[in-house]
Amino acid sequence: MTTVGVPAGWPATEEEARAVQDGLRGRVVLDEPGPPPGTGRVTGVDVAYDDGLDLVAAAAVVLDAATLEVVAEATAVGRVSFPYVPGLLAFREIPTVRAALDRLPCPPGLVVCDGYGVAHPRRFGLASHLGVLTDLPTIGVAKNPFTFTYDDPAPARGGSAPLLDGAEEVGRALRTRDGVKPVFVSAGHRVSLGTALAHTLALTPRYRLPETTRRADALCRQALREAVRAFPADEAASGRPRRDPGDRP
DNA sequence: GCGACAG
DNA sequence: ATCTTGTCGC
Secondary structure (H helix, E strand, O other), X not given: OOEEOOOOOOOOOHHHHHHHHHHXXXXXXXXXXXXXXXXXXEEEEEEEEEOOOOEEEEEEEEEEOOOOOEEEEEEEEEEOOOOOOOOXXXXXXXXXXXXXXXXXXXXXXXXXXXXXXXXXXXXXXXHHHHHHHHOOOEEEEEXXXXXXXXXXXXXXOOOEEEXXXXXXXXXXXXXXXXXXXXXXXXXXXXXXHHHHXXXXXXXXXXXXXXXXXXXXXXXXXXXXXXXHHOHHHHHHHOOXXXXXXXXOO
16 A cells, blocks of 8 residues: 655645745635536545554545435545644645545545635635645535634524634534534635535535535545554555654654 | 634 | 543434
8 A cells, every 4th residue: 555655845844834825825716606516526535643653544535416426435545744733734634635636536526625715814724725736626614613703503404604703704604404513614715605505505415514524534534444454564565664662752 | 921723 | 633431312
């Protein structure tokens, strides 16, 4: 099994990572409506980690937007490329997610990310960053409000309320199921917030989270389990030194 | 300075 | 994200 390494030139510090975000944020496109819901393909991406082994597994699952049936899947396993820092999540997930997307046998259509797009301290969250790098239409659907505020949406499915960064609306809290905690939707790249909300509702006929996210989550966890099981052999095969168990800086 | 903080 | 037992409910 081939593992994805950290890309050359990838930021090594928080300062460098923030500079990269500031350099790329101007390329986010927000004036396109994006692909209509219920047509074409929709792809979910997600990652799972094994911190002890320094591994990250990513999955991309392509669904038919009309039927929500799985059309294609791909996974990739890599080394952790950045620590988790709120606001810098993209640097931890993107290399392996891109590798999984590259392995798909068909175009992904709209990409649904587990996290935020323009709802971000510098308006350049994971979904926007991935969109700019791939030029694919992307949206972010997050499970919690991060640093933002919102009023409780109406209790029925479809109810929504602005997700606010101070007075600025950066996304929406959207109720995807009656009486269930909302999800937090934002535009990523080449998709409007309205289209992002419509896609999110189309992807939640049964559960709180989009089918894309659920399928990708299950697949990347499976890929991680398999990678962990094969780890020592894989490490030897790829010529990487095993980390000394007693070496904990 | 302290606490909070997508995954 | 991940660590983890039981528990309430359809």
